[in-house]
Amino acid sequence: MKGPSVEDVPMEPVRVWGVRLGSSDQEAEGLLSLESDAIVFALEDGDLRLPLDSVRKARRIRGSPVLTLDCDQEGQIARFAFFFVKPPSLKPTGRESKGRAKRRGTAYLVTRAPKTKELIAGWEQAIRDAVAARRG
Numbered sequence: 682m683k684g685p686s687v688e689d690v691p692m693e694p695v696r697v698w699g700v701r702l703g704s705s706d707q708e709a710e711g712l713l714s715l716e717s718d719a720i721v722f723a724l725e726d727g728d729l730r731l732p733l734d735s736v737r738k739a740r741r742i743r744g745s746p747v748l749t750l751d752c753d754q755e756g757q758i759a760r761f762a763f764f765f766v767k768p769p770s771l772k773p774t775g776r777e778s779k780g781r782a783k784r785r786g787t788a789y790l791v792t793r794a795p796k797t798k799e800l801i802a803g804w805e806q807a808i809r810d811a812v813a814a815r816r817g
Contacts, residue, residue, distance in 0.1 A: 702760040739808040746797040765797040
């Protein structure tokens, strides 16, 4: 019995904010889409293509509007986070401490999570199914 194909799990492109974890880059706003051979994050200045064959893990962060992807890039694992809501600033404002700013940001994400839960769960499953279909 043949497994599902990417065509069996179509996902509408969705506006997200993405960041490569562990880098100093700021998040970038773009359009996330699932193609037959890659996950594409379309940005104004070019596309980030993550081949399905390179995806090692797709995971929805429970209680948050975030989907993470672990991909093999040149023998190293690259981690990406896609926020399905605009991420909060984690920089302290005024006399706020770094810890308080981080807690404020976390609280913001937690309050937005219920509105995006099903969408992110759908993306997580679609990516897992597409990766499984590519691997046969």
